[in-house]
Amino acid sequence: MGGGPAVTGQVRIVIVGGSFGGLTTAYELRRHLGPERAEITVVAKDERFCFVPSFPWVAMGRRSLEQISFPLAGPLAHKHVAFAQETVTGIDTEKKVVETDAGKHPYDFLVVATGHRSANESVEGLGPFDGPGHSPMSAKETTELAAAIRALLADPGPIVVGAAPGASCIGPVYELAFELDHLLRRRRLRHRVPITLLTPEPFLGHMGMGGAGKIRQLLEGALEERDISYRTSVAITKITAETVETDGASPTPSVLSIVIPPLAGVEAVASSPGLSNPKGFVPVDDHYRHAVADGVYAVGVAVAFPPVGDTPVAVNFPKTGHMTEQMAGIAARDVAARLERREGTTTELSARCVLDMGDRGAYMAVDPVRPPRDEIPTVSEGRRWLYAKQAFERAYLLSARRGRKMPTALGW
Ligand SMILES: Cc1cc2nc3c(=O)[nH]c(=O)nc-3n(C[C@H](O)[C@H](O)[C@H](O)COP(=O)(O)OP(=O)(O)OC[C@H]3O[C@@H](n4cnc5c(N)ncnc54)[C@H](O)[C@@H]3O)c2cc1C
Known part of the structure; x- marks a missing residue:
């Protein structure tokens, strides 16, 4: 899609992944495009959304998985988004079809938000x-x-x-x-x-x-x-x-x-011809559009980013939950804009993060993530950041469960 008249009628949008990338993209797309404009389907192998940043608390016995997760079907239905709990086995970017263990999902636009495979x-x-x-x-x-x-x-x-x-x-x-x-x-x-x-x-x-x-x-x-x-x-x-x-x-x-x-792209993405780089991550432009495949976007950990520079031992560029949400917002804006034959707006990624240090927390904010930066990063330490991280988890889960915009501005 480039110049020319706006695309009319209903488009089919398939989002693969039901975590930070997939869920945020679904909510953001629905905000831009009503049900008469877009049929949106989320396909994810897991039936629950899990607040992954709380996994260390689950490991320490301070949370149960139940407390940090909720079933995706209800909130998505509330937003008129279909949910298919299926495992994607391949993506045919020529025919524009997502293949799963239960069938096929044809698409006009596809957003890949499949996260990682542990290498x-x-x-x-x-x-x-x-x-x-x-x-x-x-x-x-x-x-x-x-x-x-x-x-x-x-x-x-x-x-x-x-x-x-x-x-x-x-x-x-x-x-x-x-x-x-x-x-x-x-x-x-x-x-x-x-x-x-x-x-x-x-x-x-x-x-x-x-x-x-x-x-x-x-x-x-x-x-x-x-x-x-x-x-x-x-x-x-x-x-x-x-x-x-x-x-x-x-x-x-x-x-x-x-x-x-180290992380790699999931098997279904890595094995789909023309979709990913050798590590299985999806190359995208600054609107999170695939470099070649028409109508394909990727957000979150599924995206290919180069490292910030050479280091004696390899360290790769981070893809945090906060960054994933920004990518989802940019991709959703771009899909909506392209239906009107425009380009969506984009921004450089920033990151806010709170590290749990046991008895207190450390807050870090960098803008942009990749140096050099105009702003000197904010770094702060104290017990209040630990409380902020706990409050953020609760606020996020509450909002996400109700299909509301998640409070991304707080410390993750
Ligand atoms: C222990 C830990 C702590 C973290 N702490 C923080 C933090 O404090 N702050 C922060 O900002 N970030 C944190 N992160 C990073 C953050 O969790 C990730 O950036 C985020 O989860 C990425 O979201 P995503 O949607 O890209 O992928 P994921 O969360 O990995 O989700 C992938 C989704 O794709 C689906 N999927 C995968 N393969 C298939 C398939 N073949 N078919 C169908 N569905 C499929 C899965 O079911 C899932 O729904 C942490 C990560 C970890 C592991």
């Missing part, structure tokens, strides 16, 4: 279901991690928390280290559990985005204060039941190794 094959022992490592990258893996943490409390021993080379989701590494430290102190077990944080980042708080103001100094101080040892520019090479092995150092003893894997 556990990249390091021997990454887990939990491929090796002895643990990671809270999905609801199932988080449930497994919660059981492993309960076992550690019963039988304490050394812990490694880290990220594998090429990881992009680094924030949870810090959160898990701080939260475990806090949990163990409360149980008076911390003296029996050495904690080591191993990160591929060239410095603490790099997070794949080149750092954020004073976050490096804040994290250094906070880890040292809590007796959490750390090493940067570390390439984890193997995880066993008792150790974590790294390049150029002796193995670190660990009976509980929580290591965030």
Whole structure:
């Protein structure tokens, strides 16, 4: 679609994924386009929306999966959006059809919001279901991690928390280290559990985005204060039941190794001809439109972004929930605009994030995410940020469940 008259009649929009990217895109599209203008269908393999940033709290036993999730069907129906709980097996961008385990969904516009696949094959022992490592990258893996943490409390021993080379989701590494430290102190077990944080980042708080103001100094101080040892520019090479092995150092003893894997695109996207790059991520322009396939958009973790620069050990660009929501808003605006033969407006991505540090929180705001930046990043620490993160989770779930615009301006 380019110039010419506006497109009239009803268009078929299929959104694959029912998480931050998919749900926000559906709500935003419906805000721009009434039911007479667009038939919108969300296809997702999971029947519930899960508030993924709370997975570390589920792992610590502070939340249940039930408390941080809700079924998608009701809120979507309320917005006149169809929901198909199906697993997508392939996407034919020539015929404009999404193929699933239950049938086919033809589309005029498609939004891919399928998130990630954990590339556990990249390091021997990454887990939990491929090796002895643990990671809270999905609801199932988080449930497994919660059981492993309960076992550690019963039988304490050394812990490694880290990220594998090429990881992009680094924030949870810090959160898990701080939260475990806090949990163990409360149980008076911390003296029996050495904690080591191993990160591929060239410095603490790099997070794949080149750092954020004073976050490096804040994290250094906070880890040292809590007796959490750390090493940067570390390439984890193997995880066993008792150790974590790294390049150029002796193995670190660990009976509980929580290591965030590098991510790849999901199989259905990676195996669909002409849709993704070799890692399975979808290349897009700054409207989140596919570089080649007509009518195709991608948002969230499914999108291909280059890293901010070379680092001694690979660290990839982050794709947070907050960034995912911005991408969804831009893509939805662009779809609506293209029906009128216009281009939607777009903006650079910014990020706001609150790290749970156990007894307090650290707030970071960067605009844009990718340096150099006009604004010096805001970094702040205090107990109020922990309360803000808890309040945000509640407000977000309440709004999302009711089909209202989610409060993205608060600290994620
Ligand atoms: C432990 C952890 C903590 C985090 N903390 C924060 C935080 O504090 N703040 C923040 O901003 N971000 C945080 N993030 C990042 C945030 O969770 C992600 O950016 C966000 O979940 C991405 O949303 P998404 O919609 O792109 O993908 P996902 O949330 O991964 O959802 C993917 C969707 O696609 C569906 N799907 C996948 N494959 C198929 C298929 N073949 N067929 C049909 N459906 C399919 C799934 O069912 C799901 O609905 C965290 C991530 C993790 C793992």
